[in-house]
Amino acid sequence: MxxxxxxxxxxxxxxxxxxxxxxxxxxxxxxxxxxxxxxxxxxxxxxxxxxxxxxxxxxxxxxxxxxxxxxxxxxxxxxxxxxxxxxxxxxxxxxxxxNDISLFFRSAATSEWDEFDVTPKVIAVTGSNGKSTTSALIHHVLTEVGRDSQLAGNIGRGVLDIDPPGDGGVVVLELSSYQTELARAMTPDVAVFTNLSPDHLDRHGGMGGYFAAKRRLFAEGGPDRAVIGVDEAEGQFLSNQMSEGNGDDRLIRVSSGQKLAGPGWNVFARKGFLSEYRKGRQVGSIDLREVKGLPGAHNHQNACAAYAAVRTLGIAPRVIEKAFHSFGGLPHRSQLVTESDGVRFINDSKATNADAAAKALAAFKNIRWICGGLEKEGGIGAVNAHLGNVTKAYVIGREAAQFALQLGDTPLEVCTTMAEAVAKAAEEAEQGDTVLLAPAAASFDQYDSFEKRGEDFIACVQATLG
CATH class of the missing domain: 3.40.50.720 (NAD(P)-binding Rossmann-like Domain)
Structure with a gap:
């Protein structure tokens, strides 16, 4: 403590x-x-x-x-x-x-740090989607290379429940907008912004308030290094505000899907390959296609953000690549439950909004999609561009019929319960199909949490397959 x-x-x-x-x-x-x-x-x-x-x-x-x-x-x-x-x-x-985040930043550093050979570091990660995977991946890489690392905040343990960091220790914090919007003290050494999409809009009074809550980690915190996803306008705005010019290497821009140019420090993924550029020259690369714990473009964005964060600590690209391959992923986040007769069953219960579900739909083909739940403000329009990957949707939740009306011409069946949806999808699935739970909605109409929903999916898969 x-x-x-x-x-x-x-x-x-x-x-x-x-x-x-x-x-x-x-x-x-x-x-x-x-x-x-x-x-x-x-x-x-x-x-x-x-x-x-x-x-x-x-x-x-x-x-x-x-x-x-x-x-x-x-x-x-x-x-x-x-x-x-x-x-x-x-x-x-x-x-x-x-809040407790502020108490942590006020209290973590002590006079004992003056005696350490290597001052402890705090890496704080925020964003709409991927922050849990990014935080866990950073922690995993640090642990694999022998650094003393603790994972806390919105994942793992409470921030004040961890041990005081020792010589060279690193604390990796996942911070939600609920945590960043109020904390009076936030001074991370490295701050990471993954991306932004509509979420928690009622809590923040709209999209502007939501972004403002995330932005406080950078504007109030003044991190030594900022890792910022620039695939949305808000990330571009934030990266521009954090930079003093093109050559400012305190800023690392991150992208999935576009090549980032310029004399600054850039990390991006295209067609499954991660590339790191500094001062216009490539200095590192990783083939992400065979990293089983990080499937899909959205996880490649997470990989870029985690890679950039640990690079600020001086860890070499080849060492990071080796650690990536031993990362098993997180429960309920593109989690491979099992594969049977050529059909994969993927648990992405953490996809509680349309943007997260869209990223999951983009990661797979021939999808038998289990979706539905307590719909969030903003609707599910973000999934429309990826419905071509869906062979059939199986809609659950108390408002399943209303949810189904938004799926257009996509073949679907209203199942209401998880057990019925899994049984139908498994029965109709063919070799090469993926049965994917990516609800695009909150869980609270039927479950206490997205974790409980994911656990029910796993249990239903196991019961169905015997």
Whole structure:
């Protein structure tokens, strides 16, 4: 655990007692603060109290008297679609609102770092799609080459739950827009922006607010190096703002599908080959086509971003390539479940929006597509360009019939349940087909999380195939 510094003897309120909230409260206590904890859920309060934490009703009169700061969990909205009532009360009381990401950046560096031969580094990854795979791939490469690496944030452990980084250690953080939009302190050594597509628009008041939340990692953080995907206008804008000119090698531009030219530092993938260019000359390349853990153009973009991030640490291209080949991928992200009689079953339950699903559809041919769920704002129009790869769609979810109406002339069947969809797809699949779960929707109409949805898909595949 990383004890929180700067609040010794202070009263600090903690709102939300899930993973991040509980860890933040304990880390505050470890640093000498008085953690005052609250959650509207009685079970969550009971769990916190059982772990020795003090429960403090933030709804009572005077609840914020003497409180130095309110630490809120990422899932709690503080502005859109409307402010949480406790956060609004903190504003009224003049109490600053912050989160655990900020506490990490305030507390990770200590005087012990002065004695290290190699100063620890923090690599922070954000973006709409691919940030989990990119973060995990960076961590995997570092681990494979013998660097002390820890993976935390929106993946792995809570940021304050990790061990203090040692000599030469690297902390890899996946950061969601919910985390970056509020943190008052963000100072990564390397910041990575994968891409941007519509998501969480209600939480951020629209696309502009969503991008602004991501941009804060760079604008507020001032990283030593910025790795930025430039396949969308927002990435181009951000890379332009971060650069002082064409030769500024503090910026690494990343792309999947287009060759990047110019005297700067560029990493891109085309036709399955990753290329690194510096000052107009190629200095590295990797054939990604046989890297089984990174199928499809969207994963090639993730590979480029991860490659660029670890290159800033001086790791050689050939060493990175070897580590890529031992990367098994992440559960629920283009995960190969099994192959039977020439039919592949792929679990991409993490494709919770249309853009992510479109990338999955582009990665395979002859797809029997299991899709549907709780549709997000913006619809599913992004998948239209790739419906030619779909042999048939099998639509699940409580609103399956409405979802199906948006698929045009694509052959489809409304199945509603995962079990029925998997059974039908497996029965009708032919050699060379791919049965792909890429829902293009959230899971919450039928499942507690996309992980639960993916686990159900795996269980149904196993039950169907025997």
């Amino acid at each position: 990383i004890p929180v510094r700067g609040f010794e003897g202070a009263r600090v309120a903690v709102l939300g007692l899930g993973r991040s909230g509980l860890t933040a409260a304990k880390a505050l206590q470890a640093g000498g603060a008085e953690a005052l904890c609250w959650d509207d859920n009685a079970d969550a309060r009971a769990r916190a109290e059982a772990e020795g934490l003090e429960i403090h009703d933030l709804g009572k009169a005077g609840a914020f008297d003497g409180v130095a700061v309110l630490i809120t969990s990422p899932g709690i909205p503080h502005l859109y679609p409307e402010p949480n009532k406790y956060i609004a009360r903190a504003w009224e009381a003049g109490v600053p609102v912050d």
